[in-house]
Amino acid sequence: MTVFEVLADPTRRRILELVAGQEQPAGWLAENFDMSGPAVSKHLRVLRDAGLVSVRQAGTQRLYRLDPGPLSEAEQWIATTTATWSANLDALEAHLDQTNP
Amino acid sequence: MTVFEVLADPTRRRILELVAGQEQPAGWLAENFDMSGPAVSKHLRVLRDAGLVSVRQAGTQRLYRLDPGPLSEAEQWIATTTATWSANLDALEAHLDQTNP
DNA sequence: ACCGAATATAACTTTAAAGCTATCTAACTA
DNA sequence: TAGTTAGATAGCTTTAAAGTTATATTCGGT
Numbered sequence: 001m002t003v004f005e006v007l008a009d010p011t012r013r014r015i016l017e018l019v020a021g022q023e024q025p026a027g028w029l030a031e032n033f034d035m036s037g038p039a040v041s042k043h044l045r046v047l048r049d050a051g052l053v054s055v056r057q058a059g060t061q062r063l064y065r066l067d068p069g070p071l072s073e074a075e076q077w078i079a080t081t082t083a084t085w086s087a088n089l090d091a092l093e094a095h096l097d098q099t100n101p
Numbered sequence: 102m103t104v105f106e107v108l109a110d111p112t113r114r115r116i117l118e119l120v121a122g123q124e125q126p127a128g129w130l131a132e133n134f135d136m137s138g139p140a141v142s143k144h145l146r147v148l149r150d151a152g153l154v155s156v157r158q159a160g161t162q163r164l165y166r167l168d169p170g171p172l173s174e175a176e177q178w179i180a181t182t183t184a185t186w187s188a189n190l191d192a193l194e195a196h197l198d199q200t201n202p
Numbered sequence: 203a204c205c206g207a208a209t210a211t212a213a214c215t216t217t218a219a220a221g222c223t224a225t226c227t228a229a230c231t232a
Numbered sequence: 233t234a235g236t237t238a239g240a241t242a243g244c245t246t247t248a249a250a251g252t253t254a255t256a257t258t259c260g261g262t
Contacts, residue, residue, distance in 0.1 A: 004105065020183075045211090061208060078175060140222075163238080
């Protein structure tokens with residue numbers, strides 16, 4: 001599953017927001033959503049497999065925290081694509097300046 | 102459909118790359134993919150609805166170009182989330198520096 | 203060793219996205 | 233104005249993601 005596919009789901013984006021500030025136990029995360037525990041657990045699984053979160057066992061609970069690596073991968077794609085766009089925009093403007101002084 | 106949902110599909114991401122540099126006709130875009138024309142047309146529809154591309158009629162063909170607005174929206178979400186993460190990382194390091202001089 | 207709490211996995215159902223073929227629309231061209 | 237080309241829409245099928253309940257696992261406490 002690619003980063004963008006993982007980010008497509010709003011529940012998963014919200015989870016990432018919740019664990020960005022500090023690590024949080026799975027149970028507490030689940031409380032934030034209007035769905036069953038297993039459903040949230042499955043989302044956590046997807047996030048783990050994609051490397052977007054990491055887990056740490058603390059007694060009986062599992063603490064999740066953000067792992068920003070894959071996020072910057074996505075950010076890069078956006079930045080590159082946008083850069084290509086503005087490069088071309090600049091070229092166009094330069095051309096207009098030249099032909100229409 | 103949210104920006105991230107739209108970006109989840111690899112065909113759509115590739116289309117955005119193809120129209121980032123300069124506007125391109127729908128037919129030429131379709132040639133770049135191993136799928137039917139209508140399938141590509143549907144992706145273009147999704148991209149239009151999301152405001153990620155705009156179209157211009159040129160004779161018999163339709164020229165698509167990137168519209169970067171919604172992209173920066175997605176970029177912002179990533180940036181904010183990452184920022185929250187590093188803010189906390191900084192706080193943690195400061196704490197460690199303080200307790201472990 | 204046993205029990206309860208926290209979380210994960212299994213098996214299943216429902217829904218929607220993505221593809222296909224066939225058909226329609228719009229614009230240029232003879 | 234009839235034909236041709238470019239592209240979009242309609243209707244349909246298949247696949248996979250996301251949810252559900254039930255069951256399994258793992259750890260700490262008694």
